[in-house]
Amino acid sequence: MAVGLQPPTALFPVKGIRLAATHSGIKSDPALKDLTLVEVQAGASLAAVFTQSHFSAAPVKLCQQHLSSAPAARYLLINSGNANAGTGDAGMRAAIECCESVAAATGVAVNQVLPFSTGVIAEPLPVERIKQALPGLVAQLDADAWLDAAQGIMTTDTLPKAVSTRISIDNQPVAITGIAKGSGMIKPDMATMLAYIATDADIDPGVLGQMLGKMVKGSFNSITVDGDTSTNDSCVLIATGASGVRPEPQDERFLGALQQVFDQLAQSIIRDAEGATKFVEIRVDGAVSEADARSIGFTIAESPLVKTALFASDPNWGRFIMAIGRAPVSRIDPDQVDLYLGSVRLLHRGLPDPDYREALGQAEMSRDEITIHVNLNLGKAGTRIWTSDLSYDYVKINAEYRS
């Protein structure tokens, strides 16, 4: 059902990164990979952002502990099929035990291992299966295994999600490759479900952290499937330095290439959203603050009535008005609002456009990719949000998730 999304091809290896993924037995289908190991060479910089959930999962807490005590992380261990969230002390012990096993198998310190989990919440993590699979994973590590890793972190995703690019800086090639997973419980708050982006550029940790904050804002923090923020959202950006190229912190070409990888990964999550039949971009301009613009954008994006109209390709744009009207914003003047569906104007300064015809709206709504554009004509702030529709299949997928 993915909207305009193809399986990834041609993923460039990133010097200083090796990966491996396997089936350890967390998922019941033996054809599905559920355990992924990422090796980062010594001396690399790493930055990470995590879910803001009050109920963040044990691995999220342990990642944060390890990153604060030893920034030089060397291994990322990612399991899919089980979130290890809502599992209390036993869940924390399970996450520690996984890290200890990776440390023992590779000779690094325990706090140089970062654990990540995604899947069903509130079920015990099957630690023994993970430990048994580890030696094989370590032996399998390979610089060309990005696609395996993208498959290894999938849950309800219908396609692996990966984006790769290579640019030249000072006549030296620099690679940027990233993978992500997630298609439901998606409204990342400071990060997404799981995303890992690596480059072999040489970037200091402090600069890398700032870059990550800037990159996630317009990408993973500007998408929503259902408004539901996961307990396990994590996004990691790694710069190995192995290319020997050191871009300036403000290098526009490098930042542009990096932003493009983030944006495409974030888009790929929405294009493969649970049950999605539409890819929808919502633009809000003319707001007095970016917070107001985002509030309106997300209110439209998460309205079940807007989402069912999108699914039905029904130009019932009264529902857009309803959603704008209920957005919790500081200021709005209904008599100033312009509203567009694609290139068709619906409202001009608050009044229905006299040239609007149902057939025009119908033509826009019948597309797979739809743009809704609101101009509040009050200020200069704006935003762009990506979302999907609400279909029978969203209900089916989530009603049957555990069965």
Place this chain on the structure above:
Amino acid sequence: MAVGLQPPTALFPVKGIRLAATHSGIKSDPALKDLTLVEVQAGASLAAVFTQSHFSAAPVKLCQQHLSSAPAARYLLINSGNANAGTGDAGMRAAIECCESVAAATGVAVNQVLPFSTGVIAEPLPVERIKQALPGLVAQLDADAWLDAAQGIMTTDTLPKAVSTRISIDNQPVAITGIAKGSGMIKPDMATMLAYIATDADIDPGVLGQMLGKMVKGSFNSITVDGDTSTNDSCVLIATGASGVRPEPQDERFLGALQQVFDQLAQSIIRDAEGATKFVEIRVDGAVSEADARSIGFTIAESPLVKTALFASDPNWGRFIMAIGRAPVSRIDPDQVDLYLGSVRLLHRGLPDPDYREALGQAEMSRDEITIHVNLNLGKAGTRIWTSDLSYDYVKINAEYRS
């Protein structure tokens, strides 16, 4: 599909109120009533609350104007099938024209007529059909037509919603009868879709307004189907005084009877929510503020993943944790949270209850009426929210609404 809701029976007339409803041609099916007139005797008190939507509909704005210029409203004209919202100046002129016609047919001033509309947003109101039906409606006014009126205001409701009670004060009978409509686009903000409650008690307008504010808080302002607040929400409380009985402002028996009518009407909207197969009560206790408690209650109630799990009768209570975790509250301590599904404890002070078994959770989730109880163990504030599940039929009803 209504959950535990029967058609209303035995509605007591309210002295000083007469009603009539008919088919005027706004709805295409001639068997469906779409126009309702309510006559209020001179000297009655009336209080009203309206949607907080930035895009409130023309009739909402006109009601507010009329109430501020002439508190002694004598007629309520309610059409269903068309919301007269997002219709600009033409919509306002249409609402005024309807009020003028009622005034001409009954001999009252224009600002003594209150207009209400509910239905599709952003389509022109068919004023001529309404005007043609008015003389017949006026001739038909009857004190015993509360059920007709409840039918006349329906849109996607599968059942008319009405509640009636009679108490005795100083050995004198006092009647309270109310009607409401709404089953989607339901998260009333200060009011509900449309609700009209009348009593023949004698209550001063100022006291009545305070009573209304208190009554809606735990009833219409504590329910949600989809988080979508309508452009047309209105709730009106009328006290005709025709019984000759004047309850004290703090009369507990009268206030209790009135609150019961409000609560049952609010419940009836949730029991008949679009596609609903479950009636769900969410209790949040131990919060530091009522705002926090309501934020958590509504976040659980509106989470698509919680709602699809409820539809599937799947005790996937990890989703309750996810929703609590993402609620925008000032303070929460995950290690203090108790969580119950019906009488089954899921979490005790943040840890999974060791006695929990899937079969226990399954038994609770399989019921038609489900209670989710969160105790934050931080303070003394709490709330109670009513909601429904998210089913295939919700998507179907809202994807096909206009077709």
